[in-house]
Amino acid sequence: MDTIFALASAPGKAGVSVIRVSGPAALAAGKVLCGDVPKPRVAALRKLVGAEGAVLDEALVLVFDAGKSFTGESVVEFQVHGGTAVISAVLDRLAGLDGLRHAEAGEFTRRALENGKLDLTQVEALADLIDAETESQRKQAVEVLSGALGALVDSWRRDIIRAASLLEATIDFADEEVPVDVSDEVRGLVSNVHDQIAAQLSGLTAAERVRTGFEVAIVGSPNVGKSTLLNFLAGRDAAITSEVAGTTRDVIEVRMDIGGFAVTLIDTAGLRDTSDVVEALGVDRAKMRADRADVRVHLLEPGGAPVLAVRQNDIVLTGKADMSGETDGVSGLTGYGVSGFLDTLKGILQDLSAGAGVASRVRHRQVLEKGKDHLQAALVLLDDGPDLYDVASEEIRVAARSMSALLGYVDVEHLLDEIFSSFCVGK
Numbered sequence: 001m002d003t004i005f006a007l008a009s010a011p012g013k014a015g016v017s018v019i020r021v022s023g024p025a026a027l028a029a030g031k032v033l034c035g036d037v038p039k040p041r042v043a044a045l046r047k048l049v050g051a052e053g054a055v056l057d058e059a060l061v062l063v064f065d066a067g068k069s070f071t072g073e074s075v076v077e078f079q080v081h082g083g084t085a086v087i088s089a090v091l092d093r094l095a096g097l098d099g100l101r102h103a104e105a106g107e108f109t110r111r112a113l114e115n116g117k118l119d120l121t122q123v124e125a126l127a128d129l130i131d132a133e134t135e136s137q138r139k140q141a142v143e144v145l146s147g148a149l150g151a152l153v154d155s156w157r158r159d160i161i162r163a164a165s166l167l168e169a170t171i172d173f174a175d176e177e178v179p180v181d182v183s184d185e186v187r188g189l190v191s192n193v194h195d196q197i198a199a200q201l202s203g204l205t206a207a208e209r210v211r212t213g214f215e216v217a218i219v220g221s222p223n224v225g226k227s228t229l230l231n232f233l234a235g236r237d238a239a240i241t242s243e244v245a246g247t248t249r250d251v252i253e254v255r256m257d258i259g260g261f262a263v264t265l266i267d268t269a270g271l272r273d274t275s276d277v278v279e280a281l282g283v284d285r286a287k288m289r290a291d292r293a294d295v296r297v298h299l300l301e302p303g304g305a306p307v308l309a310v311r312q313n314d315i316v317l318t319g320k321a322d323m324s325g326e327t328d329g330v331s332g333l334t335g336y337g338v339s340g341f342l343d344t345l346k347g348i349l350q351d352l353s354a355g356a357g358v359a360s361r362v363r364h365r366q367v368l369e370k371g372k373d374h375l376q377a378a379l380v381l382l383d384d385g386p387d388l389y390d391v392a393s394e395e396i397r398v399a400a401r402s403m404s405a406l407l408g409y410v411d412v413e414h415l416l417d418e419i420f421s422s423f424c425v426g427k
Contacts, residue, residue: 001073001111003029004103005094007087014082019090021078022071022108025099030063030076032097033090037076040065048078048090056089057081071108072115113408119150120408124361128211135260136210136353140360149358150407152200156193157403160375163189164396167389187382190396194375197368203357204365209294210353211360213255213262216345217293219286221307222270224299225319229332230254230267251285259346261353266293271307295348297341302326313348317341364406371402 003023009016021029030037033056034046040063048056060079069075080086094100109126112118118126125144132138144150166182218226234254252267268286290296290308298306299319306316321329321336330337359368374395381392 003100004107005029005091005100006103006108007091008077008108009082013084016079017082017087019078019080019087019094020108021076021094021100022069022073022103022111023100024074025097026074026076027063029094029097029100030061033078033093034059034061037061037063039063040068043079048080048093050089050093051096056093057086059090070117071111072117073111119147121149121153121364121406122147123408124363125149128360133255134257134262137262140207140210140356140358144358144360149364152196152358153403153406156196156371157400157407159189159193160396160400160403164393164400167393167396170386170389183382183386187379190375190378190382193399194372194379197372197375200357200359201365201368201372203355204359204368206353207356207358207360208362210261210356213264214295214349214352215264215266215289215293216258216295216297217266217268217286217290218297218299219268219271219290219308220299220319221301221304224270224301224304225330225332226270226299227252227267227332229297229299229319229330229338230265232332232335232338233265251282251289258342259349261346261349263349266290294352295345297345299330302329313352315341315344315348367402367406371399371406374399374402 001023003021003025005019005021008018008020027037033048035049036046038044038046038061043060043062045058046061047058050056057080059081062077062079064070064075064077066072066074078090080090091102095102109118109123113120113123122145125141129138129141129145132141163186166186170182218230220226230252233256251269254265254267256263256265266289268289269282271283271286287308294313296308296311296314298308298310298314298316300306300316302318302324304318310316317337318324318326318329320331320333321327322331322334328337330341332338359365378392378395378399381388381395
């Protein structure tokens with residue numbers, strides 16, 4: 001492999017910036033820049049020199065042996081002062097060395113996958129950890145990055161490979177005088193994995209919502225305080241407010257952290273019959289987004305009723321409580337009742353996420369559903385007796401290949417460019 005290098009920390013001015021070099025020529029490159037490199041995993045100060053011997057910077061240098069680094073290759077990291085001129089000078093010096101080139105987006109992580117340091121689920125979790133905005137997203141990403149999903153899938157893979165092997169051994173010895181009946185063990189292995197996959201799929205929607213964020217729509221008749229409440233929660237004037245009914249015509253979204261959960265708070269047009277063509281379009285959009293939302297907050301006029309059917313997990317409140325004096329209401333103008341509303345919403349979000357598993361992506365769902373379907377087919381074939389053991393074995397083997405694909409072992413080459421392109425160059 002080529003030896004690659006890149007800025008591994010965020011671009012721009014900083015107190016310290018990290019430049020990473022990975023590959024077979026990493027140690028040689030380190031020696032060119034600083035004369036001698038420290039022992040592996042022992043940080044030491046070194047002067048970095050340019051091609052003509054001038055000092056570029058004084059940096060903290062770290063060395064990682066092949067097999068003990070993030071990429072699995074020999075790695076040298078330079079922790080330099082984070083001025084743009086310093087960074088450019090060091091990167092230019094590395095670019096001038098034979099056998100070194102700038103890393104492509106995500107190339108360090110891709111090498112970690114190819115060298116067996118991470119499986120594909122951990123690669124995805126690393127991207128999620130970098131993108132995490134809330135505590136729940138961080139916890140979820142750390143759990144998968146630690147190998148929780150990979151270990152679970154690998155255990156399934158081992159069990160169903162054993163099941164297929166037992167069946168094939170029975171087929172091979174079918175002509176012997178005392179063939180071995182392994183059907184009970186095979187059925188137990190396949191059923192157990194099938195049920196575990198089903199359980200993981202049942203919690204996947206909740207896990208995906210934790211990763212991507214919940215949608216909470218504020219709905220109600222015109223001029224009940226929806227936009228004012230949104231602005232109060234956002235801490236800024238995200239939506240135009242006025243006393244004129246029908247001011248909000250389009251869907252307005254604000255991304256927030258509520259109780260450690262990522263939430264997209266949606267302000268919608270007031271729901272009413274109208275002859276105004278533009279307002280009618282807004283009402284249609286409001287109904288569509290409200291139908292898709294995980295939680296709807298119904299704001300009412302005093303003594304009014306919800307304009308949409310109230311679903312489980314919805315919240316019903318009286319709006320403009322500063323004017324009406326409703327004790328169970330909320331006011332986006334004064335903040336009255338907002339704390340209690342947020343506590344209620346946090347509880348609902350916790351309940352919605354309670355069943356979340358470790359699988360959290362559309363790709364995970366597709367692969368797990370495929371594997372589950374093939375295992376179900378195998379169970380049906382097992383009930384039909386030994387004559388169909390060869391077909392049942394193939395169904396189990398296809399399920400095993402699905403598990404391998406989930407971990408990135410087979411049949412995922414077409415996904416890799418898309419996955420790694422989401423990483424920055426230094427990752």
